[in-house]
Amino acid sequence: MDLGLPIPYLLEKILRAATLIIGSLVVGLLIKFLTFKVLAVSHRRSESAIISSVTRFVKQPVGYFLPVLVFSFVMPLMPFTGGSYEVMRRIIETSLIITFAWVLIRAVYVFEDVVRRSYQISKVDNIRERKIITQLQFIKRLVVLGIGFVALSLVLMSFAAVRKIGTGLLTSAGIVGIIVGFAAQRSLANLLAGFQIAFTQPIRIDDVVLLEGEYGNVEEITLTYVVVRIWDQRRLVLPINYFIEKPFQNWTRTNAELLGTVFIYTDYTIPVDLVRAELERLAQASPLWDKRVCKLHVTESKEKTLELRALVSARDSSSAFELRCEIREKLVSFIQKNYPDSLPKTRTNSPLETNTLTSSAASEA
Numbered sequence: 001m002d003l004g005l006p007i008p009y010l011l012e013k014i015l016r017a018a019t020l021i022i023g024s025l026v027v028g029l030l031i032k033f034l035t036f037k038v039l040a041v042s043h044r045r046s047e048s049a050i051i052s053s054v055t056r057f058v059k060q061p062v063g064y065f066l067p068v069l070v071f072s073f074v075m076p077l078m079p080f081t082g083g084s085y086e087v088m089r090r091i092i093e094t095s096l097i098i099t100f101a102w103v104l105i106r107a108v109y110v111f112e113d114v115v116r117r118s119y120q121i122s123k124v125d126n127i128r129e130r131k132i133i134t135q136l137q138f139i140k141r142l143v144v145l146g147i148g149f150v151a152l153s154l155v156l157m158s159f160a161a162v163r164k165i166g167t168g169l170l171t172s173a174g175i176v177g178i179i180v181g182f183a184a185q186r187s188l189a190n191l192l193a194g195f196q197i198a199f200t201q202p203i204r205i206d207d208v209v210l211l212e213g214e215y216g217n218v219e220e221i222t223l224t225y226v227v228v229r230i231w232d233q234r235r236l237v238l239p240i241n242y243f244i245e246k247p248f249q250n251w252t253r254t255n256a257e258l259l260g261t262v263f264i265y266t267d268y269t270i271p272v273d274l275v276r277a278e279l280e281r282l283a284q285a286s287p288l289w290d291k292r293v294c295k296l297h298v299t300e301s302k303e304k305t306l307e308l309r310a311l312v313s314a315r316d317s318s319s320a321f322e323l324r325c326e327i328r329e330k331l332v333s334f335i336q337k338n339y340p341d342s343l344p345k346t347r348t349n350s351p352l353e354t355n356t357l358t359s360s361a362a363s364e365a
Contacts, residue, residue, distance in 0.1 A: 020074050028067030035062075053113040057106040065099035072096055094155050101151035105144050112140050121206050127255060130204040134221060137205065138198035141223055193241035194223045203243055203250060208317040210249035212236065251317050259293060260320040262310040262328045266335060270306060270342040272298060278334050279310050279327065288323040290315045305344045 036059055043051040072092050078085065115136055119129040197203060198221075207218045209228060216230035226243060228236040242248075251258060264275075276296040283294040293313035300307035310327055314320035335342060 017078055020077060021071065024071035024074055025067045028070040029063065031070070032059075032063050032066050049114055049117050050110070053110040057109045057113065058103060061099060061102040061106050065096075065103050068092065068095045068099050090158065093158055097151055097154050097158075101147050104147050108140055108143050108147070112136055127204075127252070130206050130252075131201055134201060134204040135198050137221055138194060138223070145223075193244045194221075197221065197240060197243060202253075204252075207253070208251040208256075210251065211238075211242075211246075256316040257290065257292070257313065258317055258320040259311055259313050260324040260327075262312070262324050262331065263299075264308040264310065264328070264331055264335070265305040265344050266308060267342045267345055268301075268306055270308075270335070270339060272296070272306075272308070274338075275308065275331065275335070279312075279331065282327055282330050283312055286323060286326060288314055288319045288326065290319075304346060 036055060039051050039055055042048065043055070075089065075092055078088065116133065119132050121129045121133055203209060203218050203221070203226070205218055205221065209216065209218060211228070214228070214230050214236055216228045216236060218226060219229040219235070220227040221240070224240055226238050226240055228238065230236055266275075279296050280294055283289045290313050293311055295311045297309050297311070298306055299309040310331065312320075312323055312327055314323045
């Protein structure tokens with residue numbers, strides 16, 4: 001804009017520019033208001049999950065994108081020429097790219113939210129749901145990363161100086177690629193391991209795992225690491241390729257059902273059949289038992305004790321743990337109350353008893 005123009009004409013151009021800017025802002029916000037007003041009315045009638053997610057995630061970025069979009073249409077009417085117009089055009093193009101990328105990223109969140117509502121992992125038999133949520137979480141992060149990368153590239157490539165630098169670097173792209181490959185091979189290995197886990201799924205979200213001597217649930221799977229929520233609410237963070245390279249236990253790989261074991265040590269005088277009948281009665285009375293397996297075996301006869309193993313089944317790992325604790329407590333109480341002489345005991349002979357036995361043997365001889 002030429003500042004050497006007469007003052008009235010200069011004020012007229014400034015007023016015209018301000019009118020176009022304010023008008024674009026008002027029109028954009030009005031379009032946003034009307035759009036989400038219609039969505040709100042529709043949501044009240046149908047209770048649509050998609051409309052709820054769109055309102056929650058997309059409303060804010062659209063409030064920035066629409067005014068910029070409207071202004072980009074009226075920008076040729078701006079009373080600027082030369083360098084001033086070029087600076088404004090660059091600013092609007094950059095703002096348009098950034099706000100549109102923001103809208104796209106939020107749209108990905110809308111898609112994730114709709115899928116999560118359709119596949120709830122809170123249900124008991126949730127193998128299929130956890131499989132889909134695991135893949136969804138990985139794909140969402142990858143798509144968001146891709147949108148951000150493309151948006152940044154478009155912003156940088158809109159400047160001629162950056163394009164020239166990029167053209168010059170292409171001649172050495174092969175060497176740079178080799179150097180970056182060696183420098184980032186660990187990160188690339190984690191990324192490839194993430195792809196493998198997302199689609200082969202040795203672990204899934206909310207899987208019950210036993211690793212590094214800790215028991216917990218898979219809470220989060222990212223592109224580079226996995227967070228395991230341990231039973232006492234600590235968090236164990238492991239690199240994602242740990243689950244490709246090292247063995248671990250997955251208690252819910254195919255289903256959530258588990259067998260729980262309880263070991264009881266008793267004297268040889270214990271009536272095993274009566275203990276087995278009591279185990280069956282306890283299992284039948286417990287809501288934690290899933291009615292699949294309930295058995296009692298003598299699994300070991302040691303020098304001083306018998307080892308009884310109670311085997312019971314439950315619908316998931318937490319129920320199995322609680323059921324084991326309940327069965328152990330009540331079986332021990334049953335033996336204490338009804339067969340106290342069958343509790344483990346140590347037999348020894350005193351010197352007096354030994355002398356008496358020796359005298360008796362001599363008399364008989």
